[in-house]
Amino acid sequence: MLTSESLKRIDREIAKYPADQKQSAVMAALAIAQEEQGWLSSEAIEFVAGYLGMAPIAAYEVATFYNMYDLKPVGKYKLSVCTNLPCMLTGGVDAGEYLKQKLGIGYNETTPDGLITLKESECMGACGDAPVMIVNNRRMCSWMNPEQIDKLLAELK
Amino acid sequence: MAILGAINPMLSVGLDGDNAWRLADYIKRGGYSALRRILGEQIPQGDVINEVKKSVLRGRGGAGFPTGLKWSFMPRSFPGDKYVVCNSDEGEPGTFKDRDILRYNPHSVIEGMAIAAYAMGAARGYNYIHGEVWEIYQRFEEALDEARSAGLLGTNILGSGFDFELFAHHGYGAYICGEETALLESIEGKKGQPRFKPPFPASFGLYGKPTTINNTETFASIPYIINLGGEHYLEAGKPNNGGTKLFSVSGHVNRPGNYEIPLGTSFATLLEMAGGMRAGRKLKGCIPGGSSAPVVPGATMMDCTMDYDSISKAGSMLGSGAVIVMDETTCMVKALERLSYFYYEESCGQCTPCREGTSWLYKVVHRIECGKGRADDLDLLSSVTTNIMGRTICALGDAASMPVQSFTKHYRDEFAYHIEHRKCLVPVDVQRAGSGFFTATV
Amino acid sequence: MEIEIDGKIAQVPDGSTIMDAAQQLGVYIPHFCYHKKLSIAANCRMCLVQVEKAPKPLPACATPVTNGMKVFTHSDLAIRAQKGVMEFLLINHPLDCPICDQGGECQLQDLAVGYGGSASRFQEDKRVVFHKDVGPLISMQEMTRCIHCTRCVRFGQEIAGVMELGMASRNMHSEITTFVGRSIDSELSGNMIDLCPVGALTSRPFRYSARSWEMARRKSISPHDSIGANLAVQVKNNVVMRVLPRDNEEINECWISDKERFSYEALNSPGRLGRPMVRVDGVLREVDWNVALDYVMHALKDVVRTSGGESLAALASPQATLEELHLLQKLARGLGSGSVDFRGRRRDFSADGRLGGIPWLGLRISEIKDLDAALVVGSFLRKDHPLFAQRLRQIAKKWSKVSLLSVSGDDPLIRLHTQVNVSPSDLPLALAAVVKAVAQLKGEVVPAGLDSIEPCASSKTIAASLLEGEKRAVFLGNAAEQNPQAAQLHALANELARLTGASCGFLGEGANSVGGYVAKAVPSALNAYDMFAQPRKAYILLGVEPELDCHNPRQALVALKTAALVVVMTPFADGAAPDYADVLLPITPFTETSGTYVNCEGRIQSFNGVVRPFADSRPAWKVLRVIGNLLALPGFDQDSSEQVRDEVVPPGATFAGGLDNTLRAAPLSLSAGSGLQRVADVPIYFADPLARRAPALQKTHDAAAPTVRMSEQTLQTLGLTDGAPVRVRQAEGEAGLTARVDETVPADCLRVAAAHGSTAALGDMFGAIKVERA
Numbered sequence A: 001m002l003t004s005e006s007l008k009r010i011d012r013e014i015a016k017y018p019a020d021q022k023q024s025a026v027m028a029a030l031a032i033a034q035e036e037q038g039w040l041s042s043e044a045i046e047f048v049a050g051y052l053g054m055a056p057i058a059a060y061e062v063a064t065f066y067n068m069y070d071l072k073p074v075g076k077y078k079l080s081v082c083t084n085l086p087c088m089l090t091g092g093v094d095a096g097e098y099l100k101q102k103l104g105i106g107y108n109e110t111t112p113d114g115l116i117t118l119k120e121s122e123c124m125g126a127c128g129d130a131p132v133m134i135v136n137n138r139r140m141c142s143w144m145n146p147e148q149i150d151k152l153l154a155e156l157k
Numbered sequence B: 001m002a003i004l005g006a007i008n009p010m011l012s013v014g015l016d017g018d019n020a021w022r023l024a025d026y027i028k029r030g031g032y033s034a035l036r037r038i039l040g041e042q043i044p045q046g047d048v049i050n051e052v053k054k055s056v057l058r059g060r061g062g063a064g065f066p067t068g069l070k071w072s073f074m075p076r077s078f079p080g081d082k083y084v085v086c087n088s089d090e091g092e093p094g095t096f097k098d099r100d101i102l103r104y105n106p107h108s109v110i111e112g113m114a115i116a117a118y119a120m121g122a123a124r125g126y127n128y129i130h131g132e133v134w135e136i137y138q139r140f141e142e143a144l145d146e147a148r149s150a151g152l153l154g155t156n157i158l159g160s161g162f163d164f165e166l167f168a169h170h171g172y173g174a175y176i177c178g179e180e181t182a183l184l185e186s187i188e189g190k191k192g193q194p195r196f197k198p199p200f201p202a203s204f205g206l207y208g209k210p211t212t213i214n215n216t217e218t219f220a221s222i223p224y225i226i227n228l229g230g231e232h233y234l235e236a237g238k239p240n241n242g243g244t245k246l247f248s249v250s251g252h253v254n255r256p257g258n259y260e261i262p263l264g265t266s267f268a269t270l271l272e273m274a275g276g277m278r279a280g281r282k283l284k285g286c287i288p289g290g291s292s293a294p295v296v297p298g299a300t301m302m303d304c305t306m307d308y309d310s311i312s313k314a315g316s317m318l319g320s321g322a323v324i325v326m327d328e329t330t331c332m333v334k335a336l337e338r339l340s341y342f343y344y345e346e347s348c349g350q351c352t353p354c355r356e357g358t359s360w361l362y363k364v365v366h367r368i369e370c371g372k373g374r375a376d377d378l379d380l381l382s383s384v385t386t387n388i389m390g391r392t393i394c395a396l397g398d399a400a401s402m403p404v405q406s407f408t409k410h411y412r413d414e415f416a417y418h419i420e421h422r423k424c425l426v427p428v429d430v431q432r433a434g435s436g437f438f439t440a441t442v
Numbered sequence C: 001m002e003i004e005i006d007g008k009i010a011q012v013p014d015g016s017t018i019m020d021a022a023q024q025l026g027v028y029i030p031h032f033c034y035h036k037k038l039s040i041a042a043n044c045r046m047c048l049v050q051v052e053k054a055p056k057p058l059p060a061c062a063t064p065v066t067n068g069m070k071v072f073t074h075s076d077l078a079i080r081a082q083k084g085v086m087e088f089l090l091i092n093h094p095l096d097c098p099i100c101d102q103g104g105e106c107q108l109q110d111l112a113v114g115y116g117g118s119a120s121r122f123q124e125d126k127r128v129v130f131h132k133d134v135g136p137l138i139s140m141q142e143m144t145r146c147i148h149c150t151r152c153v154r155f156g157q158e159i160a161g162v163m164e165l166g167m168a169s170r171n172m173h174s175e176i177t178t179f180v181g182r183s184i185d186s187e188l189s190g191n192m193i194d195l196c197p198v199g200a201l202t203s204r205p206f207r208y209s210a211r212s213w214e215m216a217r218r219k220s221i222s223p224h225d226s227i228g229a230n231l232a233v234q235v236k237n238n239v240v241m242r243v244l245p246r247d248n249e250e251i252n253e254c255w256i257s258d259k260e261r262f263s264y265e266a267l268n269s270p271g272r273l274g275r276p277m278v279r280v281d282g283v284l285r286e287v288d289w290n291v292a293l294d295y296v297m298h299a300l301k302d303v304v305r306t307s308g309g310e311s312l313a314a315l316a317s318p319q320a321t322l323e324e325l326h327l328l329q330k331l332a333r334g335l336g337s338g339s340v341d342f343r344g345r346r347r348d349f350s351a352d353g354r355l356g357g358i359p360w361l362g363l364r365i366s367e368i369k370d371l372d373a374a375l376v377v378g379s380f381l382r383k384d385h386p387l388f389a390q391r392l393r394q395i396a397k398k399w400s401k402v403s404l405l406s407v408s409g410d411d412p413l414i415r416l417h418t419q420v421n422v423s424p425s426d427l428p429l430a431l432a433a434v435v436k437a438v439a440q441l442k443g444e445v446v447p448a449g450l451d452s453i454e455p456c457a458s459s460k461t462i463a464a465s466l467l468e469g470e471k472r473a474v475f476l477g478n479a480a481e482q483n484p485q486a487a488q489l490h491a492l493a494n495e496l497a498r499l500t501g502a503s504c505g506f507l508g509e510g511a512n513s514v515g516g517y518v519a520k521a522v523p524s525a526l527n528a529y530d531m532f533a534q535p536r537k538a539y540i541l542l543g544v545e546p547e548l549d550c551h552n553p554r555q556a557l558v559a560l561k562t563a564a565l566v567v568v569m570t571p572f573a574d575g576a577a578p579d580y581a582d583v584l585l586p587i588t589p590f591t592e593t594s595g596t597y598v599n600c601e602g603r604i605q606s607f608n609g610v611v612r613p614f615a616d617s618r619p620a621w622k623v624l625r626v627i628g629n630l631l632a633l634p635g636f637d638q639d640s641s642e643q644v645r646d647e648v649v650p651p652g653a654t655f656a657g658g659l660d661n662t663l664r665a666a667p668l669s670l671s672a673g674s675g676l677q678r679v680a681d682v683p684i685y686f687a688d689p690l691a692r693r694a695p696a697l698q699k700t701h702d703a704a705a706p707t708v709r710m711s712e713q714t715l716q717t718l719g720l721t722d723g724a725p726v727r728v729r730q731a732e733g734e735a736g737l738t739a740r741v742d743e744t745v746p747a748d749c750l751r752v753a754a755a756h757g758s759t760a761a762l763g764d765m766f767g768a769i770k771v772e773r774a
């Protein structure tokens, strides 16, 4: 189901917790599975649950509770824009609108070429750098004015 | 640069340069000397806790609870594991200081946690890091590796016989995990749903064991307290408000960012450090302690000093030290709508008043914003908040209610206008200009 | 600690909550998420009360009592808080009470009357939650009604031992669901229907069939397993509509298994036998009762006259009532036959005649909670005894060390101390190893016959656990009783008990496993196995279906088909009986007769019929009494079932006397088995005539058709492949089945379930078996 590389990473996470608390690694394991496969299929969730010895529904609870997990396929790049109040005050919402218009899609939609999925996001803990957005849950981009956004989109093409 | 400005700084001293976060740099700045001294001299655990008590360090995570007192709640002799946990889940809108501490000064947190573990007899710790700041999580893991190889973490630290293992755990997008018991559930591999208290974490925490949870900045301050001595640390701030604190200033200022100032510094000074109001516009309102704190009208805010007591007198809370600055281009209905959406979205869904109440609040505020408000909506909002507050498992219920109460109180006319005229008092193009998004390049 | 609630004072132990204290005082505090058997969630917030000096209202269910605490459940603050919560609960709750199955028994509806406002201030769109299909027993069609109390989730985690439901997502989008499209398979799942305070989880078979207020609620006792669960049977127009648990802390607490809950469907099945039938010229024809009974009388007399009393045998089901069992054995003995039994699935009866008394559980059910250690020998625990498993699950979560010596590695969903799985023929050896380990640990003389045994590490672990703590128990399960070396197991368990000071006893297969002995429905001639191994001229069958309920169904069927007379007393006209019966007498199931069950702990529980007999069927005790009268046998003149009962047990007794598990000595002779062996479980929903005929139960995963299960290694040794059709042979019998890999099956064993039509043509439940590619 997962590559040995991913399994090794999961094992490293498991080692962080007491031996009888494997379940503690579920968030990391799901994140690793998602990183490898692009999204979390039911099969992936069930696999992770089995790997950690927990009920599939318990892993599913976790996967549906934290909003950086994608339980449906997303584009090659998932762009999450923070629109929370501090960011909104300095352009977060406008940046989102700008992206929608540039990409011709709305939030939670994917460009027809399957390249980019746009998401609206809650506070990322980077309000001083607004507007901010994250690419694929990993790379945070700060001070995203129109020019910067254009640059980012060009790079992702 | 890490911290945009400071007055008598501690945490942010010497953080220039790309390698400030490295162990070598930290040690050059005097890092790990506090831990070294404690372990070297085998200072009794109680003395360490007393030093922290003397400093009157109050938790930097939001509630402002005295840290020394919290530490003393941990059972002294407990057969079995005890844990220290650091709360770097920083999800409170407006707050972005812990990210910078971990980015530029991670070893201060590691050292602080090691000292805490020593003082409370814990052998294991976790730092729970906000999921959205992935690079910070990776950097912290690297810093942990550095500390482990240098013998500053692990077994028999610095030959003292003291063992402490520390690990990083990342979140994955849930504000509620900042609530300490939700955070523990999350580390246990469950949904981040807060626990009912009592029992408190000091008796029933991580994996059911005694646990102490502190904010990143709280732990980061510990080495400085030990080095300076509790009393000196206290003196750096003002009575009952010990030390310096990082303030995350966001919104309509010229230089948003983190500023370290002694508690008790005037708001005006902080505003000035942050470059003042954008385009010289007027301060309409300020949320002084993160989005959960009640909004304070501009004029009142200008008279405040930045400490727990003064802000509390102004009817708000110092909270996490997130200062959200709003000028006249802000539509207060829209501002509240966004916050209400946040709490509705982030409610863990566990307890009835919060799950149902936050969605109700949002739906009503949203309706007003969309021009479909009704005459009795403001009374309804006030009544719904009363039914939420104080009746939920955790403080998110209160956090969701306070903005609604304060916005509708201080800007009642603006809400009334919105309901009556079905549009903003502040024209949309003015709001847009205020964000500066398009003007930044054009 | 002292607490005052609404002016009333209570003394409560340290650690009590306000809710505990309130219940002690009889003060009602409204609640939804709180349940006495589940962990505290404090999420519904309905139980908010005012506590003196507390600025905020506090949840009674979760707030510990402090000494001198003063609580007000009806103060202005408390009422406002409760009303506020009720308003929140109702804003997204559909107002479909008129069509809701829960109507009339809905906690939300009840409380809304007292605490709800009149008009809703909520004018936004209501939440809609998608329905889910979770299998044949539970309906989750109306999940919009869910109030997120999480009782069902906690039930799975804590009581059933398996988390099948969870609350996915967060905020107001949280919803109760199974893992993507899964069904709910726990054998205790129906309890979640009871736990659900609203109409979100409802009974799928019961849906829309009646409103709660239209039904009468009558007390009964479960006929299904040996625990004797207390039931409330709900009846409308003389039809059983639903079966619910009746609280009895000493027995079933507030739970019942799905078998007990959903088997009632069989009572209303089209297969019910309505009128007596007699075979005339090879064809069964409906006749009047007097004709049928007359026929039976003459036929029995004939057999006895021509072939002697011992040419007759009588077999009853362990589900038969005490009264029925008593009259049946009296009838048989009156006719000169000692071949009467109720233990059809047994093979080894060598303990009979050596028993110190009536074999029983060895302790009271309610004492299980105090056990420090328990060893269960030979049991498909979860499926044979769902409620015992539940009790053991609870104690294992705390401190108790529960171990299993089993013939399969089925997961009992109990946090086990140790589990050892061996083939059925090695079960006595495995138990002997524990006995020897105990003797060695205690430095006592090793009992004779165990010299060559070398205890393994697991036996030593089990042995050690049985020597620790105050109270320990050894239980022999169904697979131990059905084992060909059952008496050896019994003797070894006794020895283990003697050495450790543990109690020792039998879990018991049926509702009257103890009652059958009390009624003396045990043989003085041929036992349940031999009465078919040595075919008789005539048989009387009472509520039993030997083709499914016997150790060797094939042998039973052959004997029945060749017998001169087979009188079958049964509620059902379907099944195999019409093939071999000469007379079918329609008798009533437990819901249509009064009677008594003596459960595994010896508790005597009498019950009344809850509905009138179906068509022309009659309570079996009456039928037997009339037959006795017609035959002019003495002692058949009782007017009521109570009179029959009082003949057997002292009037008013709560527990049967003479309970004693001792076994007079016989030398142990232990030997290891060799060759391929059969392991037969009795799948939970094939186990008795009622469960077999309950359509909803038959749609569950547990009712899947049997396969031939074996470990991968055995599969390979035999040159078979997973999923391949195979032929299984035992002595003269054979069956075509599918091979399946199952790592829970011990090496060199084939697991082939009993009690199913597809395996009825096979032989003994345990013993040599062959398999080959079909």
Ligand SMILES: Cc1cc2nc3c(=O)[nH]c(=O)nc-3n(C[C@H](O)[C@H](O)[C@H](O)COP(=O)(O)O)c2cc1C
Binding pocket: B058, B059, B060, B061, B062, B063, B064, B065, B067, B087, B088, B089, B090, B091, B092, B175, B176, B177, B178, B179, B180, B181, B213, B214, B215, B216, B218, B219, B394, B395, B396, B399
């Ligand atoms: C809804 C909610 C969110 C919170 N988020 C955070 C957070 O992101 N970071 C934090 O340190 N504390 C947060 N807290 C406060 C913590 O529960 C806890 O009080 C704090 O971590 C204790 O550390 P301190 O005493 O050092 O402040 C939050 C509390 C609530 C109720």
Ligand code: SF4
Binding pocket: B176, B193, B194, B346, B347, B348, B349, B350, B351, B352, B354, B355, B392, B393, B394, B395, B396, B397
């Ligand atoms: S107040 Fe909200 S976030 Fe906190 S426990 Fe209740 S539902 Fe969850």
Ligand code: FES
Binding pocket: C030, C031, C032, C033, C034, C041, C042, C043, C044, C045, C046, C047, C048, C059, C060, C061, C062
């Ligand atoms: S019963 Fe107490 S909160 Fe639900």
